Amino acid sequence: MFQRVALIGIGLIGSSISHALRRRGLAGSIVGSAKSEATRATALRLGLVERAYASPADAVEGADLVVLCVPLGVYGEIVREIAPHLAPGAILTDVGSVKGAAIRDVAPHVPPGVHFIPGHPIAGTEHSGPEAGFAELFDNRWCVLTPPEGADPRAVARLQRLWQALGSNVELMGAEHHDLVLAITSHVPHLIAYNIVNTAAHLERVTDSEVIKFSAGGFRDFTRIASSDPTMWRDVFLNNKEAVLEMLGRFSEDLTALQRAIRYGDGRTLFELFSAARTVRRGIIQAGQDTAAPDFGRQQAKASAAESSTQP
Amino acid sequence: MFQRVALIGIGLIGSSISHALRRRGLAGSIVGSAKSEATRATALRLGLVERAYASPADAVEGADLVVLCVPLGVYGEIVREIAPHLAPGAILTDVGSVKGAAIRDVAPHVPPGVHFIPGHPIAGTEHSGPEAGFAELFDNRWCVLTPPEGADPRAVARLQRLWQALGSNVELMGAEHHDLVLAITSHVPHLIAYNIVNTAAHLERVTDSEVIKFSAGGFRDFTRIASSDPTMWRDVFLNNKEAVLEMLGRFSEDLTALQRAIRYGDGRTLFELFSAARTVRRGIIQAGQDTAAPDFGRQQAKASAAESSTQP
Numbered sequence: 001m002f003q004r005v006a007l008i009g010i011g012l013i014g015s016s017i018s019h020a021l022r023r024r025g026l027a028g029s030i031v032g033s034a035k036s037e038a039t040r041a042t043a044l045r046l047g048l049v050e051r052a053y054a055s056p057a058d059a060v061e062g063a064d065l066v067v068l069c070v071p072l073g074v075y076g077e078i079v080r081e082i083a084p085h086l087a088p089g090a091i092l093t094d095v096g097s098v099k100g101a102a103i104r105d106v107a108p109h110v111p112p113g114v115h116f117i118p119g120h121p122i123a124g125t126e127h128s129g130p131e132a133g134f135a136e137l138f139d140n141r142w143c144v145l146t147p148p149e150g151a152d153p154r155a156v157a158r159l160q161r162l163w164q165a166l167g168s169n170v171e172l173m174g175a176e177h178h179d180l181v182l183a184i185t186s187h188v189p190h191l192i193a194y195n196i197v198n199t200a201a202h203l204e205r206v207t208d209s210e211v212i213k214f215s216a217g218g219f220r221d222f223t224r225i226a227s228s229d230p231t232m233w234r235d236v237f238l239n240n241k242e243a244v245l246e247m248l249g250r251f252s253e254d255l256t257a258l259q260r261a262i263r264y265g266d267g268r269t270l271f272e273l274f275s276a277a278r279t280v281r282r283g284i285i286q287a288g289q290d291t292a293a294p295d296f297g298r299q300q301a302k303a304s305a306a307e308s309s310t311q312p
Numbered sequence: 313m314f315q316r317v318a319l320i321g322i323g324l325i326g327s328s329i330s331h332a333l334r335r336r337g338l339a340g341s342i343v344g345s346a347k348s349e350a351t352r353a354t355a356l357r358l359g360l361v362e363r364a365y366a367s368p369a370d371a372v373e374g375a376d377l378v379v380l381c382v383p384l385g386v387y388g389e390i391v392r393e394i395a396p397h398l399a400p401g402a403i404l405t406d407v408g409s410v411k412g413a414a415i416r417d418v419a420p421h422v423p424p425g426v427h428f429i430p431g432h433p434i435a436g437t438e439h440s441g442p443e444a445g446f447a448e449l450f451d452n453r454w455c456v457l458t459p460p461e462g463a464d465p466r467a468v469a470r471l472q473r474l475w476q477a478l479g480s481n482v483e484l485m486g487a488e489h490h491d492l493v494l495a496i497t498s499h500v501p502h503l504i505a506y507n508i509v510n511t512a513a514h515l516e517r518v519t520d521s522e523v524i525k526f527s528a529g530g531f532r533d534f535t536r537i538a539s540s541d542p543t544m545w546r547d548v549f550l551n552n553k554e555a556v557l558e559m560l561g562r563f564s565e566d567l568t569a570l571q572r573a574i575r576y577g578d579g580r581t582l583f584e585l586f587s588a589a590r591t592v593r594r595g596i597i598q599a600g601q602d603t604a605a606p607d608f609g610r611q612q613a614k615a616s617a618a619e620s621s622t623q624p
Contacts, residue, residue: 097529122528124528132606141528142526144526177517181526184511184523185522185530186526186529186530187529189508190530191567191574193589194586196500197589197592198588199562200592201592202566205492206493208592210493211592213481213601214494214497215596216434216454217434218497218501221534223589224607225533226590227589227592227593230582230583230590231583233586234579238574238582241575241577248567250511250515252567254510256564259557271546273506274538277535278538278542281536282539289525290527290532290536291610293613298603301605
């Protein structure tokens with residue numbers, strides 16, 4: 001589908017795109033750039049890219065698809081660097097979690113004849129780096145594209161077909177709406193996960209060791225997303241301030257109401273609200289966005305870990 | 313280890329205790345009681361109990377171990393009913409998530425010669441009912457016992473050995489401390505999970521369908537524990553009010569600080585706090601309390617679900 005794909009940044013998402021491209025033979029060649037020498041060496045060793053460059057400008061030479069897979073905070077700097085080297089007709093896209101900021105920082109620098117179409121695959125794990133990627137990451141997940149007004153429909157359609165070939169469903173929407181939706185489905189969940197881990201770590205009357213031992217009561221679920229890449233998440237919050245603050249305001253308002261129900265022993269309010277939550281979970285499982293296996297299938301995960309560790 | 317075990321309530325925990333007892337042959341016979349006719353029929357069909365009674369008083373006759381596996385809110389009523397029928401020397405225990413309330417509601421009714429030793433296995437899944445149980449639920453999890461002052465050390469040791477034989481590690485602590493620890497490791501995590509699901513369900517500008525489709529961004533992790541049994545959780549919050557309100561107060565205070573860091577663009581505070589959270593996750597994995605598989609091993613869970621669905 002593309003002659004030469006340039007991945008700017010080869011972490012979890014960049015490496016997964018490479019695996020998924022190769023799985024279906026979607027790219028003539030894949031090259032990439034990474035700031036760190038270690039990442040470049042790993043990417044070459046794993047065959048994620050044929051060439052690994054220190055400079056993003058070198059990586060994009062002759063590429064008909066360029067994918068920014070770096071934290072949002074460095075978009076501006078990188079785009080200023082690569083802009084003069086982008087091939088005419090190339091598609092420039094990204095995978096960042098805030099589309100308004102992506103457009104703000106990238107669009108002004110894109111030369112005429114290059115198609116900038118922001119994208120966001122709603123997929124990931126808590127692991128980071130080039131070794132964390134795998135071909136199935138995007139399977140049955142959604143990828144949102146937020147083409148700016150006036151974007152070339154053929155370029156949009158081409159990028160849409162690419163994401164479908166990588167395994168995703170694709171939805172188009174405006175950048176502002178994307179950022180609002182992601183604030184509630186991703187950004188605020190991460191923030192409250194980070195927050196409760198932090199609260200738990202600073203208690204005087206409960207030790208860290210107790211928090212760890214008894215984490216199977218629910219706490220451990222939060223620690224997974226709270227161990228996601230800190231740089232990436234810092235940049236998300238700095239760049240989606242308004243939507244996150246709006247959703248946080250609502251979350252806190254609702255939490256205050258729940259707290260009040262507990263204080264005044266209002267069991268009926270608690271019961272009704274708790275019952276309603278089951279419906280949402282069912283919807284997510286029916287939509288294929290989570291496993292129905294109890295406990296996220298942790299038992300199976302443990303069992304297969306045990307199996308593979310007993311193999312020679 | 314016991315001649316006759318009576319399970320009062322045969323849901324996720326009661327049925328898992330039955331499976332784990334049978335796995336190691338720890339009980340001469342297992343009987344149970346359940347309010348619902350359907351639950352009794354299922355429990356008999358699955359061989360969870362040899363006899364299923366509608367009345368808890370009938371179930372406890374002649375039992376040397378009685379385990380309350382019902383929501384906290386009905387402890388008082390059930391114990392008043394079974395007290396005259398408890399066998400001398402029997403151990404009476406429970407599995408509830410608030411030990412202060414268990415002692416408050418149960419201890420006054422326990423006849424002399426019966427050993428009341430509250431317990432709490434820190435284990436579960438989001439599923440409920442007699443079909444949800446499995447023998448491995450308690451393996452490598454912690455079970456906390458909170459023996460009241462003056463409890464018979466031999467009875468405590470016997471119950472401790474039982475939980476170890478069921479697969480658990482056992483820790484003894486005071487009821488008040490247990491309730492504080494569980495407030496942060498279990499109760500507040502459930503409350504904020506319920507809360508964000510509720511917040512997401514009531515947005516005007518984001519549809520329920522969008523929340524579901526894009527839940528893989530983090531939100532879906534919260535829906536798992538938010539689909540736990542609503543009656544059980546209502547009773548937890550009504551019965552651990554002080555500790556939950558204290559932990560909620562701290563959580564909200566910390567969240568306000570994070571919100572402020574976002575508002576003022578304080579990236580350094582965000583980065584430091586996000587980085588610290590990874591350490592806690594590592595501790596939980598090293599302690600064997602969660603899987604190291606990315607995404608809780610959801611990929612494996614999907615793969616084995618696919619395998620089993622293709623089997624005849």
